[in-house]
Structure formats: structure tokens, C-alpha cells
Amino acid sequence: MKTNKLKFGTKAVHAGIEPDTATGSIMTPIYQTSTYVQDGIGDHKGYAYSRTHNPTRTPLQNALASLENGKHGLTFGSGLAAIDAVLKTLHPGDEVIAVNDLYGGTYRIFKTVFEKFGIKFLFADMRTMDQLDSLISDKTKLIWVETPTNPTLQVVDIAEVAKRTTGTDILLGVDNTFATPCLQNPLDLGADIVMHSVTKYLGGHSDVVMGALVVKDDDLAKELYALQNSCGAINGPFDHFLVLRGLKTLHLRMRQHCANGKAIVAFLSNHPKVEHINYPGLPSHPNHEVAKRQMRDFGGMISFTLKGNKLEDAQAVVKRVNVFTLAESLGGVESLIGHPATMTHASIPKEEREKSGVVDSLIRLSVGVEDAEDLINDLEQALA
Numbered sequence: 001m002k003t004n005k006l007k008f009g010t011k012a013v014h015a016g017i018e019p020d021t022a023t024g025s026i027m028t029p030i031y032q033t034s035t036y037v038q039d040g041i042g043d044h045k046g047y048a049y050s051r052t053h054n055p056t057r058t059p060l061q062n063a064l065a066s067l068e069n070g071k072h073g074l075t076f077g078s079g080l081a082a083i084d085a086v087l088k089t090l091h092p093g094d095e096v097i098a099v100n101d102l103y104g105g106t107y108r109i110f111k112t113v114f115e116k117f118g119i120k121f122l123f124a125d126m127r128t129m130d131q132l133d134s135l136i137s138d139k140t141k142l143i144w145v146e147t148p149t150n151p152t153l154q155v156v157d158i159a160e161v162a163k164r165t166t167g168t169d170i171l172l173g174v175d176n177t178f179a180t181p182c183l184q185n186p187l188d189l190g191a192d193i194v195m196h197s198v199t200k201y202l203g204g205h206s207d208v209v210m211g212a213l214v215v216k217d218d219d220l221a222k223e224l225y226a227l228q229n230s231c232g233a234i235n236g237p238f239d240h241f242l243v244l245r246g247l248k249t250l251h252l253r254m255r256q257h258c259a260n261g262k263a264i265v266a267f268l269s270n271h272p273k274v275e276h277i278n279y280p281g282l283p284s285h286p287n288h289e290v291a292k293r294q295m296r297d298f299g300g301m302i303s304f305t306l307k308g309n310k311l312e313d314a315q316a317v318v319k320r321v322n323v324f325t326l327a328e329s330l331g332g333v334e335s336l337i338g339h340p341a342t343m344t345h346a347s348i349p350k351e352e353r354e355k356s357g358v359v360d361s362l363i364r365l366s367v368g369v370e371d372a373e374d375l376i377n378d379l380e381q382a383l384a
């Protein structure tokens with residue numbers, strides 16, 4: 001089905017998928033095979049070896065490209081494996097400027113893996129462009145943006161950053177994990193690469209670890225496909241099947257994540273123990289206007305701090321919840337609660353993380369698709 005003119009929900013259901021030509025199977029079969037018969041040497045149906053191509057992976061890669069309004073999609077063994085592939089396009093001496101509030105694992109792969117290969121990582125507060133402008137040089141080859149950021153929900157103006165990279169040899173990569181293509185399309189705003197931890201909202205059911213990249217440029221795609229094949233960080237066919245299945249309800253799930261997020265923010269806003277709420281949908285959010293412009297809705301991620309900023313208070317709240325589950329990760333149908341300073345962001349030095357707002361009492365919610373009333377009652381008793 002040609003899906004490029006269709007609306008998002010229709011694309012979520014249909015993009016990339018054709019009924020199986022061998023059997024007519026509506027659902028993409030799980031092609032659990034490593035290799036494929038050749039009629040003569042090199043004479044095959046486009047599939048020679050499953051590290052390179054697999055017929056359960058191809059439709060998902062095409063679906064992701066379509067949902068992000070890109071041309072080429074690539075899946076990887078995890079979100080970090082996708083970032084790893086982007087970084088491998090760089091050379092020793094190149095510089096990367098990244099937003100200073102980052103997923104902890106992204107910070108870790110930058111600093112502990114790629115720095116020793118001679119790539120330099122600089123960090124900028126990108127709520128405004130001043131720091132970024134002072135760091136860009138002719139060594140800059142990649143600008144890495146996460147928006148909204150994890151876990152303080154800072155919003156970066158993607159189009160504004162793209163003004164600095166368009167027409168240069170600097171690539172702009174955007175980690176679109178929190179917003180999903182349902183709420184935000186960075187390629188339309190001038191980014192060169194969109195990255196996803198598919199593990200989160202795209203998979204949507206906390207049952208698979210996967211990453212993805214989507215690009216428009218053919219040469220960049222070629223380079224990334226070569227890295228996908230050369231380095232081999234791929235998932236098996238069953239994982240691709242699970243995500244193909246998850247994607248079909250992405251638009252429905254996001255609608256509920258967003259609605260529940262709004263209801264919980266309204267509850268927290270009136271709670272006497274809550275100090276500050278990070279949520280791009282609040283008019284008091286410093287980049288609310290940018291969020292309104294570049295996102296269709298504000299998502300299901302919320303973080304907040306407690307009055308007094310005590311570690312013990314935050315730990316007590318995350319222990320007392322019943323409907324929310326204390327766990328790392330996010331973006332599944334079930335609501336999760338986390339404590340970034342000691343969980344997802346423990347690999348970032350204390351003074352670094354506090355600079356970007358990851359203080360001791362910060363609590364992060366991944367609001368699921370349950371009934372909002374049950375979620376609010378649960379938070380109410382946990383905060384009491």
C-alpha cells in the first residue's frame with residue numbers, strides 16, 4: 001500500500017506491510033531463518049543472509065521510515081546500538097555537540113566508548129542557542145539533540161538547531177524516543193537522522209529491546225546500512241514481529257498516554273508536597289511555545305521534585321506505589337515510576353546531573369494507558 005499521503009493512524013496500521021506473497025498471510029510471518037536458497041551464484045530474491053536482510057525486518061524498517069516521513073529505516077539491536085552506528089560515521093578529531101540533559105546510556109557511550117577513539121564530546125544547554133553557537137567549529141560533525149529530554153523534559157527547538165546545520169557538513173541527529181513520530185517528526189524540521197529506542201513507545205509493550213534510525217539522504221543511508229551489516233548489531237525476526245504488532249496501535253496508545261499525562265499533571269499541580277513539575281504541556285514550561293509548535297501533543301512523560309528535595313522522601317514515594325511499578329524504562333502500556341538520580345542517570349557524575357536538574361528528589365513517571373483515576377489515587381496515597 002502507498003502510504004505517503006495517508007494520515008498517521010492509517011500509516012501506523014498499514015505502512016511497510018504487504019500481505020505475504022507466498023501465502024497471503026495478513027500478518028508479516030516470522031522468517032526464522034539465517035540463510036536463503038540461491039538458484040545460481042548470487043541469484044536470490046533479495047535475501048542472502050539474515051544479518052544483512054531479513055523479510056521480517058524489511059517491513060518494519062519501511063514502516064518506521066514512513067512514520068517519520070523519511071526514506072530509509074534501519075533497525076538495531078537496541079537504541080544504543082543505533083547511536084553506536086551514528087557515531088561510527090565519525091572520524092578521530094571530529095567533535096560532537098550534544099544537549100546537556102541526555103539519556104544516561106547515551107552519555108556513557110559518548111564518554112566511555114567513543115572518546116578513546118579520538119572523538120570529542122561537548123555539551124550545551126540547548127534551551128537557548130547561545131552555548132551551542134559558541135561551541136560550533138569546523139571540527140563539529142554531529143549535533144545530537146534529545147527533545148523532550150530525559151528526565152527533565154527540556155524542549156529543544158529542532159528547526160532552530162537545523163538552521164545551524166543545513167547546508168553544512170554537520171549532521172543533526174534527534175533522539176525522538178520520548179515524542180515518537182506520532183507527536184513530532186524531526187526530519188520535517190530539518191534534522192538529518194532520527195533515532196529511536198524502539199524499546200519504549202514504538203514497541204510499546206515492554207517486551208523487546210530494539211533501536212532504529214530513519215534518514216532521508218541516500219548516501220547517509222548507504223553508510224548506515226553498511227555499518228548495520230558490518231557491525232551486526234541486529235535483532236532476530238521475532239523482535240521485529242513484536243514491534244510490527246506494537247506499531248499498529250501507536251496512535252491509540254499515544255492518545256491515552258497524553259490524556260493520562262495531562263490528568264496527572266493537573267493533580268500534581270495542586271499537591272502541597274510537589275515543588276516543581278517538568279512537563280512541556282504546562283504554560284510555565286520555559287519552552288512551552290516551542291513544544292506547541294513542534295509537537296502535536298505533550299506525551300506521557302512527567303518528572304517532578306518534592307518540597308525539601310530529600311532523597312529519602314523520593315525513595316519513600318517510589319516504594320509506596322501500587323499501580324505504578326518501580327522500574328527502569330518507559331513507554332509501555334503500564335505506568336512506571338523511577339528515580340533518575342539512583343537509577344537511569346546513576347552513571348552521570350552528581351554535579352553534572354544536578355546542573356541539568358536531576359536532583360535527589362526528582363521522580364520520573366512514564367504514564368501508561370490505564371484509567372487516569374486509578375493512577376491519580378495511587379500517587380495520592382504514595383505522596384500522603
Ligand SMILES: *Cc1c(COP(=O)(O)O)cnc(C)c1O
Binds near residue numbers: 079150175196198209
Ligand atoms: C532508552 C533510551 C535510549 C537507549 O535505548 P535502548 O533501547 O535501551 O538501548 C536512548 N534514548 C532515550 C531517550 C531512551 O529513553
